[in-house]
Amino acid sequence: MNQPEGPAAGLALVTGAGGHLGANLVRQLVATGQPVRAMLHADAERATLDGLGVHAVVGDLRDRRFLAGAVTGCTQVYHCAARISTMPGREAEIFTSNVIGTRLLLQAASDAGVTKVVVTSSFSAVGHRPDGTPSDETEPFNPLEPHLPYEQTKAAAEHECLKACAEGQTVVIATSTAILGPNDFKPSRMGRVLLNYARGRLPAYIAGGFEFVAAQDIARGHRLAMANGRAGQKYIFSSGFRTMDQIMDTFHGITLPRRRPLRLSPAVMGGVATVSLRLGRLVAPNREPLLTPAALRLLRLSRQADISKARRELGFEPTPVEAAIEDAWQDFVTRGMAARA
16 A cells, blocks of 8 residues: 655644544544644534544634634645535535635645645546546536536635645645545535435435545545645545445445335436425425435436546555445444444
């Protein structure tokens, strides 16, 4: 397994340290002996750092004064924080957090003399090839296609990174696919799917597929980008493409539920998703829906990623998706969120 190389690093700031990526990245950095300052969005997230011995700061990416203090003394910044929501009415918050927040953090890092910044992006901000061949970092994001606000803001945040590079700042973009693995405290959308499957609360799914990345792989990818990534460059990290049939088979073998969900056609599932979304907004308006028409669209596209650039330039070598699912499940069991099969 390839490990990052390079000179000894000083203090690293990790934003979004309570999230799925951030929680795994902080643990990897601590394991290497690197001092870490972990930025959290709320005090409630402090429990995600229990026992790690890191310095936690709680604040908002849109607060210039807070950011100035957060980056003081840091030589590296990993910007993993992002606002993700499919709820209507939150578009302005998503934009200011993901785009303006990234701009302000980059400015604060530049003012503080931070040596290098790695910013997390999303595979949803990479263009889709109509012929179905895997997309690489050169494929442009098409703003004319239907996109969620989150996807649009991640593309715009990449633009902020390139603007910072044009001003002489060393910024690298680390592109994540759908993360699977342990330390999923919120939990994530895929973590919720796994738990619902195990509890018999996932009635159906559709064909299709997506690129998935093990939590340990995307965290290590960020460290490789910090150590060896070139300024202004973008690297895609994935552990592999899997169909939803394959994901469900793996879920079944690990959790051994009483029954398996139905496999519905995209047309039927699309109607179910639309109705569920409308009902959810009436019954639980503040709860993020698990099933949305946009999520189904991504699955139907079955987009695949070309990670050859990360392999070639950074030495990235992924681990199996199935092992990441096993790790996620065992972590849920250990934390009492699921019963052992």
